[in-house]
Amino acid sequence: MFSQRVREVMERKKLLTAPPEITVRKATELMARRKVGAVMVVRHERLVGIFTERDAVFRVIARGRDPQTTRLADVMTTAPQAVDPDKSFGYALLLMYENGFRHLPVIDNGKLIGIVSARNALDPDLEEFVAESERRKQILREGAADRIAGIRSGRQLTTTSRHR
Numbered sequence: 001m002f003s004q005r006v007r008e009v010m011e012r013k014k015l016l017t018a019p020p021e022i023t024v025r026k027a028t029e030l031m032a033r034r035k036v037g038a039v040m041v042v043r044h045e046r047l048v049g050i051f052t053e054r055d056a057v058f059r060v061i062a063r064g065r066d067p068q069t070t071r072l073a074d075v076m077t078t079a080p081q082a083v084d085p086d087k088s089f090g091y092a093l094l095l096m097y098e099n100g101f102r103h104l105p106v107i108d109n110g111k112l113i114g115i116v117s118a119r120n121a122l123d124p125d126l127e128e129f130v131a132e133s134e135r136r137k138q139i140l141r142e143g144a145a146d147r148i149a150g151i152r153s154g155r156q157l158t159t160t161s162r163h164r
Helices: 024-034 053-061 089-099 118-153
Strands: 038-043 046-052 103-108 111-117
Touching: 024 038, 024 053, 038 111, 046 053, 046 103, 089 103, 089 111, 089 118, 111 118
Parallel strands: none
Antiparallel strands: 038 046, 103 111
């Protein structure tokens, strides 16, 4: 996975953009609705900043600012670091780790085309874990059903290794 190109891993459909003039309240509502942790702040189709969940906590709430009146332009990270879509995903993760952030805009020829996040590194393993958990649950359900049927019929049950 780490050798894959950023363009193969990045999220396009979850890319949320907003102008710098909208309020933190509106931005966080959009983030919650779309279930994303960051908004790419764009002016005239150019990335000018990024606003994240952490910005909402540390730059707005913790400082007593009003989310209803505070604009993204006042609390966003300006000129965020970005990554080229042809770089390796491992390179993108290293950038995020070394700089202490979890979201990285993907820029191709000056145009914002997507985002990668630390979560992208977990998703494939997480999906595999969930699928394996579901397989194990199904095996347990089938085994329990077999045992119940055997108990009801009074027949002797034997175990096999058909499920692995």
